[in-house]
Amino acid sequence: MPELPEVETVRRGLERFAVGRRIDGVEVGRERTVRRTSREAVIHGLSGTTILAANRRGKYLLLPLDSGDEVMIHLRMSGQVLVAAAGAERPPHTHVVMHLDDGNELWFVDPRTFGEVVVFDPDNVGVEIPDLARLGLDPIADGVTLAQLRRLLRARHRQLKPMLLDQHVIAGIGNIYADEILHEARLRPDRMSDELSTVSERRLHVAIHRILAEAVVAGGSTLRDAQYVDLFGEGGSYQNAHQVYGRTGERCRTCGIGWIRRTVSAQRSTHYCPHCQR
DNA sequence: CGATCTACCTGATGGC
DNA sequence: TGCCATCAGGTAGATC
Numbered sequence: 001m002p003e004l005p006e007v008e009t010v011r012r013g014l015e016r017f018a019v020g021r022r023i024d025g026v027e028v029g030r031e032r033t034v035r036r037t038s039r040e041a042v043i044h045g046l047s048g049t050t051i052l053a054a055n056r057r058g059k060y061l062l063l064p065l066d067s068g069d070e071v072m073i074h075l076r077m078s079g080q081v082l083v084a085a086a087g088a089e090r091p092p093h094t095h096v097v098m099h100l101d102d103g104n105e106l107w108f109v110d111p112r113t114f115g116e117v118v119v120f121d122p123d124n125v126g127v128e129i130p131d132l133a134r135l136g137l138d139p140i141a142d143g144v145t146l147a148q149l150r151r152l153l154r155a156r157h158r159q160l161k162p163m164l165l166d167q168h169v170i171a172g173i174g175n176i177y178a179d180e181i182l183h184e185a186r187l188r189p190d191r192m193s194d195e196l197s198t199v200s201e202r203r204l205h206v207a208i209h210r211i212l213a214e215a216v217v218a219g220g221s222t223l224r225d226a227q228y229v230d231l232f233g234e235g236g237s238y239q240n241a242h243q244v245y246g247r248t249g250e251r252c253r254t255c256g257i258g259w260i261r262r263t264v265s266a267q268r269s270t271h272y273c274p275h276c277q278r
Numbered sequence: 279c280g281a282t283c284t285a286c287c288t289g290a291t292g293g294c
Numbered sequence: 295t296g297c298c299a300t301c302a303g304g305t306a307g308a309t310c
Contacts, residue, residue, distance in 0.1 A: 002303065032287090059304075076304050078288075093288085112287045114304065131305080158280065167305080174303055221303080225290060228303070245303095267282070269302090 002075045004172030005215035005238065006228045007059050008140060010081050013231030014054035014063065017083050018106060022050045025099040033095040033110060036118040036129070045069055045119030046098060058135050058171025064122070072118050072129060073108065079115030082107045083231045135171045139208050140216065144170060146205045153193040153201060160204075161189035162266040172212070176221055176245045179271045181207045183244045183254065188277045189263070189270045214241065244271040252276060 002010070026046045028039045049065040056062065061073040061081070073081060084090075086103050096108035096117050108117055120128040136152075137144045152169055163169055164178040173181065182189050184207035187200060196204070215221065215238040222228050222235030223246070229235050239246075243253050248262040248271060258275025 006303080074304085076286095077302070078304095110287095111289065112302090114286065156279075162281075165304090176303060223303075225302075227289095265281095267284095268304095 002079070002220070002228050003059065003174035003177050004056075004138070004140060004212055005177070005218070006220035006236065007056055007061060007075065007172070008216050009220045009230050009236060010075075011054050011056040011061055013083070014051075014061070014081065017104065017231060018051050018063070018100070019054050020051065021104075022101040023047060023098045024101050027097040027099075028095065029097075030093075030095040030113060032113045033108065033115065033117055036116055037120075042096070042117060042119055046071065055141075057132065057138050057141055058167055059174070060132055060135070065119075068121070069119050070122050072116075072120060072132065074116050075110070076112070076114035076116070078112040078227050079108065079110040080227075080229060081231060082109060082229075082233060131167070134168050136167060136169045138171045139212055140172070144205070144208065146202060149205045149208070150201050153196060153204075156193055158193045159190050159265065160187060160193055161268075161270055163193050165266060165268065170208070173208070175268045175270075176242070177211055177215065179245045180215075180243060181211045183272060183277060184211050186277050188274075189265055189272055214238070244273060247271060 023046045026043045028034055028042055031039055034042045049067045052064045052066055054063055059074060063071040084105050084107060086105050090107060091109055093111045094107050094109045098106040100106060126133040160182060161178055164173045185204040187204060218236055218238035220228060220236035221238040223239060226235060244260050247260045250260050252258040252260060252273040252275060255273060255276040258273040260271055261274050263270045
């Protein structure tokens with residue numbers, strides 16, 4: 001579920017409510033959540049440490065600790081990070097609990113258990129979390145210049161939609177924002193990356209930054225199932241600004257002429273307006 | 279190299 | 295109401 005804007009919203013919450021806090025105790029319920037290492041490694045790696053910062057690269061949350069290690073949290077499809085007073089009733093599927101020194105708890109909740117929590121040595125990231133080491137540029141955290149985007153587009157012969165979803169090219173874009181970005185850029189999802197005009201390349205560049213920035217301001221997108229919420233259980237509002245995602249069969253809000261079509265690309269539902277996206 | 283398919287899980291939703 | 299099939303924001307790995 002969560003893509004760059006949602007993870008960024010969680011990051012900002014952690015910056016306010018977790019940075020500077022010492023972790024006095026840790027509980028790990030379901031072992032699958034810590035499968036990259038082990039229950040013991042996560043408990044031992046976190047206990048007694050202080051959280052120094054809250055960073056994000058793509059969809060990865062990265063919390064440096066005063067031990068020199070970092071915590072990596074990936075929400076995947078259904079993960080949530082919540083803050084609550086110690087002793088508050090925990091929702092089902094609360095797999096990791098960190099007891100903070102201010103009387104609050106951080107919960108990692110994840111019904112589908114695709115998400116994960118791991119403590120790792122950042123000097124050894126290439127071995128411990130290879131995908132993180134190979135991540136592409138993050139449009140918000142790193143910035144992506146037009147020249148960089150051009151190089152990425154022209155270096156391969158690939159449909160735009162799967163390319164935007166590829167975290168090794170650009171990090172943080174998922175299925176919702178890929179569709180919204182391509183709509184904003186007025187480009188069909190199946191256009192080839194190395195066959196765009198310079199004007200189209202520029203439109204895509206502007207769209208990537210504009211859509212992600214606006215979604216961050218809105219606190220991300222919370223769909224009907226309310227699976228994405230911030231640290232306090234509050235949803236975002238960017239779903240109200242969606243132009244194509246989830247609007248199959250509706251009249252295009254941009255051109256007022258086309259009808260939003262749904263296709264499948266890279267096994268993911270893809271929404272676009274055949275009239276204004278070319 | 280790139281596209282496609284499968285798998286990992288649980289819960290919500292819609293059809294009958 | 296109940297049951298079953300289908301679908302979901304992510305990603306890795308196998309296969310063609």
